[in-house]
Amino acid sequence: MSKKVLVLAEVRDGELRNVSFEAIAAGKIIAEGGEVVAAVFGSEVSNVAEALVHYGADRVIKVEHSDLKEYTTDAYQQALLQVVDTEQPEGLVLGHTAAGKDLAPRIAMKLNAGLISDAIAVEVDGDNVVFTRPIYSGKAFEKKTIEEGLVFATIRPNNIEPLAKDESRSGDVSSLSVDIKDLRTTIKEIVRKSTSGVDLSEAKIIVAGGRGVKSKEGFEPLEELAGVLGAAVGASRGACDAEYCDYSLQIGQTGKVVTPDLYFAIGLSGAIQHLAGMSNSKCIVAINKDPEAPIFEVADYGIVGDLFEVLPILTEELKKVVAS
Known part of the structure; x- marks a missing residue:
């Protein structure tokens, strides 16, 4: 009907x-x-x-x-x-x-x-x-x-x-003209945190980091990979709590829920709270040095290794693919 x-x-x-x-x-x-x-x-x-x-x-x-x-x-x-x-x-x-x-x-x-x-x-x-x-x-x-x-x-x-x-x-x-009155809230100014230009909630590709990135500087290789792929950068709550990045990047049960075509989980253990926000991603690639990390249970592809060794190699190879 x-x-x-x-x-x-x-x-x-x-x-x-x-x-x-x-x-x-x-x-x-x-x-x-x-x-x-x-x-x-x-x-x-x-x-x-x-x-x-x-x-x-x-x-x-x-x-x-x-x-x-x-x-x-x-x-x-x-x-x-x-x-x-x-x-x-x-x-x-x-x-x-x-x-x-x-x-x-x-x-x-x-x-x-x-x-x-x-x-x-x-x-x-x-x-x-x-x-x-x-x-x-x-x-x-x-x-x-x-x-x-x-x-x-x-x-x-x-x-x-x-x-x-x-x-x-x-x-x-x-x-259509509408009548709007008796507003309890008005917006005077919007101040946005400086984040990736790609909207995290609508991104087709997301590069996300967890506590395994170890520091703010540890997110730089992730940002480089995101730049190559035109992706958004995300994070686990653990990484946000450790002040490696801003909470606006948080993905999970208490953060944003995302469903990209491709999700890179880098240095992420795969806690259930984080999985709640990204487990429906169409393809998940996990990089973690712990072969028993829960993230590998939901990943389509997994790389066991030190992210600081694996990521530069992966980024360079992807640069060649993007360039071709």
């Missing part, structure tokens, strides 16, 4: 995040041949609206307001509820990002709707849309469906393949 599905796109530093295109692809599955409408919020978003059409949105709604320049719970909640009220969709999809995890439960409560969070796959089974999501820190998976009412879900970045970009696709781009 065809549905109208509303997708909330995410913008960071004036650019659409990849999860926006993945959400559109999920929306297409949920819509079952119906209409997928993408909403994009910000102070100036005209420059990104067409891209949403190229990636499969049938229509795009621009919601421009000075209070939407950066994400705040109150402003985005008010704006999204007004878009939902205008469009009356049967489905709603957000990215399972920091903003999505904060916003989606609040919207579900306001709409008295069910919410399936952190979905990694979407499929249609008869009359139902079925979502797959990880449980028990990724050790098992469950399938969920909403049998009546709004089909509302957040999707984990880097799991649902976006539609191929097609600039010949056409779709209506319109604007």
Whole structure:
């Protein structure tokens, strides 16, 4: 049964995040041949609206307001509820990002709707849309469906393949004015830590280090490898606690959950808390001098050796591959 599905796109530093295109692809599955409408919020978003059409949105709604320049719970909640009220969709999809995890439960409560969070796959089974999501820190998976009412879900970045970009696709781009008032929080200034230019949560390749790197300087070979591969740099909580790197790089149960195509686990023992954040990576390469390290149990490829000896050799060989 065809549905109208509303997708909330995410913008960071004036650019659409990849999860926006993945959400559109999920929306297409949920819509079952119906209409997928993408909403994009910000102070100036005209420059990104067409891209949403190229990636499969049938229509795009621009919601421009000075209070939407950066994400705040109150402003985005008010704006999204007004878009939902205008469009009356049967489905709603957000990215399972920091903003999505904060916003989606609040919207579900306001709409008295069910919410399936952190979905990694979407499929249609008869009359139902079925979502797959990880449980028990990724050790098992469950399938969920909403049998009546709004089909509302957040999707984990880097799991649902976006539609191929097609600039010949056409779709209506319109604007919607919203009334935002009584804000409890406003953003005056954003100060970001200096990290890799690649967004860790959406990176296709991640080079992560643990306590085995031994120092801040020990992360330099990892950063060099990441530079060669165009990858993001990540870390275990142990490495962050030891002040080898900033907590913004932390991957794990209390850090970021990532699912890259390729994950280098370097000097990482593979504690269960870390595995919870990366075990669903499509390919895992582990480098550790301890052959009994738990990381080798989940790795697709393992190298037993001193990372400071192995990594320079690996980096040089990969430079040749990239250059060719």
